[in-house]
Amino acid sequence: MFRISVWLILTFGIILTGKAQQEYSKSWKFDFGEGKVAKGYQQVKPNMNYSSSRGYGFLDGEPVKALDRGGDELKGDFITSEQPFFFTVDVPEGNYDVKVVLGDTQESSSVTIRVENRRLVLGRTDTEPGEQVEKVFSVHVRYPEIKGTDEKVRLKSRELEYLHWDHQLTIEFNGEKPKVAAIEITPNTQAPTVFLAGNSTVVDQANEPWAAWGQMFPVFFEHGEVVIANHAESGETLKSFRGAKRLENILSLMKPGDYLFIEFAHNDQKPGGNHVDPFTTYQEVIREYIAAVKAKKGIPVLVTSMHRRRFDEKGKIINTLDDYPAAMRELAKEDDITLIDLNAMSKELYEAWGVEESKKAFVHFRAGTFEGQDKDFADNTHFSTYGAYQLASCVVLGLSQTDLKLKDYLKKDIPVFDPASPPPFEDFYWPLSSKTSIIKPDGD
Structure with missing residues (x-):
């Protein structure tokens, strides 16, 4: 399924919220590819689709592939696809800065980044062969559970599958040649x-x-x-x-x-x-x-x-x-x-x-x-x-x-x-x- 079960969201939402709020000071670091893994980073391989037990992964859809150019542990390998692909992470409600490492040590790349429901955070970013860049964008993640209460936002049925009510931060990598080497997610308070x-x-x-x-x-x-x-x-x-x-x-x-x-x-x-x-x-x-x-x-x-x-x-x-x-x-x-x-x-x-x-x-x-x-x-x-x-x-x-x-x-x-x-x-x-x-x- 493209999204995790709505039943899981509605059933375990409050439990996830309580656990997640305790982790709001946490940062997440992901090294994309199948090469050597940079110290302090979680490796993300192409076959790692999202699971609730893992807490992160790719959403089902177009397949992604890994390329390894060697050299730098963090930047030498990356994930790419010929179609848009989505990476999602369980995070607490709040604001985040997201740093991405884009580009390829051998070939050109081009990526546009949107988050959650197609929210534009990074316009077309092209890199020349051998060029890699770090870009930062900020994201708001919201929960339907209302902070400090036992109440929830009354969602419409069409909203239940939306990417911005699901206790996750979802990033859409799009463009002609998206190449992503790493992601770092840090709370912005x-x-x-x-x-x-x-x-x-x-x-x-x-x-x-x-x-x-x-x-x-x-x-x-x-x-x-x-x-x-x-x-x-x-x-x-x-x-x-x-x-x-x-x-x-x-x-x-x-x-x-x-x-x-x-x-x-x-x-x-x-x-x-x-x-x-x-x-x-x-x-x-x-x-x-x-x-x-x-x-x-x-x-x-x-x-x-x-x-x-x-x-x-x-x-x-x-x-x-x-x-x-x-x-x-x-x-x-x-x-x-x-x-x-x-x-x-x-x-x-x-x-x-x-x-x-x-x-x-x-x-x-x-x-x-x-x-x-x-x-x-x-x-x-x-x-x-x-x-x-x-x-x-x-x-x-x-x-x-x-x-x-x-x-x-x-x-x-x-x-x-x-x-x-x-x-x-x-x-x-x-x-x-x-x-x-x-x-x-x-x-x-």
Whole structure:
């Protein structure tokens, strides 16, 4: 099976949590390959699939192979594959810095790294023949069990197989020639955590071709300095997010100086028990979130929701979100809360693309593009990986224009981004994950 049993997760989760929390100060060191093993490292051979008794290993899927070039014990041998492969480790809930040794002493390599549910942490990294590099990225690992309580997050059935609720840290190695010599995982207890609360436009989408800005967000930050914790989930509203104890889970982990980015509107505007009105109940519930964050000495940040892809006959975006963005702007001004106006930037971005080019930023794919897809995809709410990355760039731009200390942790070499002149689709690189789905995410 691709994942360990959901029954095991649900049955033994609390036991694993108790044991794991005692080990949070532990580091894990893995030497990949079949050559000599570096001192202090666990050897990982190609046939080592994950088992609960071992506590680490490869997930079932494409086979991996080992190559041994000799020489240095740690760097002389490595694991590689012609397809994406996944390595997973049982770890306690918390934040981690992960150091990887990439490259080959004889040939070139190219790797892109994502974690958990396709969360981008290392963009395309190429090495020349004979070149090996060390890269570090930071990861948040979350449990459904809520720290300090007997409660759990109320997960949807589709979430039970997600890679970010399973008491493990899972790393996806992708790219044309991924070559991995070593991994070292170390707890990071000092860096501020940026929690994300939102819906399907923010969540770490588990499967191709769907994506959202939250899963692209980590790659913009200096790793080790800040950790992105995306707790958003498809279909959620302000009320349902709180009702499922997702907010409670975040607050149980929050420490002074951490952040909570809040972006809701798409589902909140719909009729039903979770509906809120823009200038009354919508603002009231947001203020309740803000008060809860401040009680933990955290920092709330409001993000207006991006537009849906709907153009008028003149190529201008039609507002389908009614007064919700305006209500969030008003609240931010009245209560002096930092605001990132993604709604305004998305209008500029979509209109810069235009009616046809903007389809590349959303899940618009002809039937047969993905396995089992017998109908065209024409989703004007959910993003392709290209679109999600551009929306994340908008959020980063908005952050850079605030007074938050968080902006100091942005990478210094980020290309200048202008929503009115976005980079072309053809320049975007994203090797497909092996996990795909033809089922549309919850929400619209």
